[in-house]
Amino acid sequence: MSELLYFLAVLLSAVFTSNILLTNYLGMCSFLAVSKEIKTSLGLGAAVVFVMAITCPLNWMVSAWVLEPLHLEYLRFIVFIVVIAAFVQVLEMIVERVSETLYANLGIFLPLITVNCAILGASLFMIIRKYTLAESFVYGTGSGLGWMLAILAMAGIRQEKLNQSKLPRGLEGPAIALVVAGIMALAFMGFSGMGGGN
Amino acid sequence: MITAFLIGLGVMCAVVLILTLVILACDATIANYGPVRIVINGEREITVQGGRPLLASLKDHEIFLPSACGGRGSCGMCKVRVLEGAGDPLATELPWLNAQERKDKIRLSCQVKVKRPLRIEVPRELLQVRQYRTQVIGMRDLTYDIKEVTLQLAPGERIDFQAGQFIQFEVPPYALADEPVYRAYSISSSPAQHDRVELEIRLVPNGICTTYVHRYLKVGDGVTVNGPYGDFHLQENDREMICVAGGSGMAPIKSILARLAETGSKRRIRYFFGARTERDLFLVDEMRALERTLTDFRFIPALSAPQDGAAWQGETGLVTAVLERHVTSVENAEAYLCGSPGMINATVAVLKKKGMPVERIYFDSFG
Structure with missing residues (x-):
């Protein structure tokens, strides 16, 4: 039972208290570029959740079973990137084969994700935090969900509020989006301290 | 030290090798759709290797859809009607399709991957489109x-x-182009000539194709073209014709006139050609010769800025103003316009004011 609670804590902290986008500011480029509509950001968000949930344990296995025994920790960055890129490539083929709808809604975002630093960031954080294989899966899922939550919130604000508002010219587009992201990050700071000071 | 380096190198290579093999295996199994049949217009059937974009698959079978970007989904020209087998349009296509086109199942053929048997509709005239290797x-x-x-x-x-x-x-890759570039030019020669085509190409400052033609191309060079395309063409009927062109807009009109002369047409034809100065006028002798060959044809060049002191006897002013002065009745007339978008818009406005219905105004605008 306590094990389950612990997993829940890892998940929730990845989603809220240490949200990879709003506390680490990772994955900003697609966050700014694809957050104009709720529908497309939902597709991108779902793709990120899926890819993170799989690549974290995948990279954990490569790291724990190949790199660490051979004392090749310094190769982590490059190996992780290659593993992520290959996985996304294969995933795209599978999605395209299996379901047209899924490909139309999610598959077209996959090439975007290959170079998303949040994905690599999650894999590197899970090593720094010395998670186990199971924890890395939970952490990857949580980080993805947190990223999706942030981009959905941003898309909601942009679609419903910013599009209808009159902005000074210098603040249009990415500028106001960054200001909004900053305020969202402040709001998310309010989550820290929850979960018993872990 | 050396061993550590070699282990690192070996592991890196092994990882990349394994991943490459995995991807290759997936490519050969998951992404292998085998041979796929495509039925075109319900009559012709071709078999292609599945998994590739429709545009490229059709090209392999010598069916050329117009495309300016080469299949990156950025020009929106390679539209084709896919009746069956392609699912819904992708997000990459939506910016190019209006509501009516979506309803008609129009797709961008460069974005449609051939995975299941397809039924498509290609305009009949595009089936005649072919690639030609030619010589200047x-x-x-x-x-x-x-x-x-x-x-x-x-x-x-x-x-x-x-x-x-x-x-x-x-245009093959050269100083101004990193990859082959395609540009559209009207054919100015008669359709009765089946073994050669003539083009009229005006030098545009920094234009990729025009610079190539004007500065690099010489007699004896090889040139690849594909075509023909376009729904701007001579309508076979007995209506009077009003032709308006400027600059290299002369080309398609010249082809139309040649066709009319060869068929011994008796139609009443008035051809208004707009130019700035006498320096910009060309093929005047050919047009005068056509006035003698054709039953009822007049070539009316109009100069908007005739040189001072030059002995210009013809019309002066913008071609639209000259048109307005000359054309009285449009009751049984149709119009053929070719030139810059500005000229076309102004001419259409004049013709509409004269009472010509828009569906009888045909134009080819080079933007």
Whole structure:
């Protein structure tokens, strides 16, 4: 039972208290570029959740079973990137084969994700935090969900509020989006301290 | 030290090798759709290797859809009707499709991957589109900035087109282009000539194709073209014709006039040609010769800025103003316009004011 609670804590902290986008500011480029509509950001968000949930344990296995025994920790960055890129490539083929709808809604975002630093960031954080294989899966899922939550919130604000508002010219587009992201990050700071000071 | 380095190198290579093998295996199994049948217009059937974009698959079978970007989904020209087998349009296509096109199942063929048997509809005239390897056999200066280029088809090859249509000219990579670039040019020669085409190409400052033609191309060079394309062409009927052109807009009109002369047409034709100065006028002798051949044809050049002191006897003013003065009745007339978008818009406005219904105004605008 306590094990389950612990997993829940890892998940929730990845989603809220240490949200990879709003506390680490990772994955900003697609966050700014694809957050104009709720529908497309939902597709991108779902793709990120899926890819993170799989690549974290995948990279954990490569790291724990190949790199660490051979004392090749310094190769982590490059190996992780290659593993992520290959996985996304294969995933795209599978999605395209299996379901047209899924490909139309999610598959077209996959090439975007290959170079998303949040994905690599999650894999590197899970090593720094010395998670186990199971924890890395939970952490990857949580980080993805947190990223999706942030981009959905941003898309909601942009679609419903910013599009209808009159902005000074210098603040249009990415500028106001960054200001909004900053305020969202402040709001998310309010989550820290929850979960018993872990 | 050396061992550590070699282990690192070996592991890195092994990881990349394994991943490459995994991807190759997936490519050969998951992404292998085998041979797929495509039925075109319910009559012709081709079999292609599945998994590739429809545009490229059709090209392998010598069916050329117009495309300017080469399949990156950024020009929106390669539209085709897919009746069956392609699912819903992708997000990459939506910006190019309006509501009516979506309802009609129009797709961008470069974004549709052939995975299941397809039923598609290709406009009949596009099935006649082919790629031709040609040779430049003539280059002549029509004005200081317009060249006439004559392309000879390979022996035994033959092109069928309607007067007024255009072809795409392939510019090979050179100083201004990193990859092959395609530009559309109207054919100025008669459709009765099946073994060669003539183009009139005006030098545009920094234009990729026009610079290539004016500065690099010479007689004897090989040129790849594909075509014919376009729904701007001579309508076979007995209506009076009002033609308006400017600059290299002369080309399709010249082809149309040649066709009319060859068929011994008795139609009443008035051709208004707009130019700035006498320097910008060309093919005047050919047009005067056509006035004698054709039953009822008049060529009316209009200069908007005739040089002082020059002995210009003809019309002066903008071609639209000259048109307005000359045209009285449009009751039984149709119009053929070719030139810049500005000229076309102004001319359409004049013709509409005169009472010509828009569906009888045909135009080819080069933007």
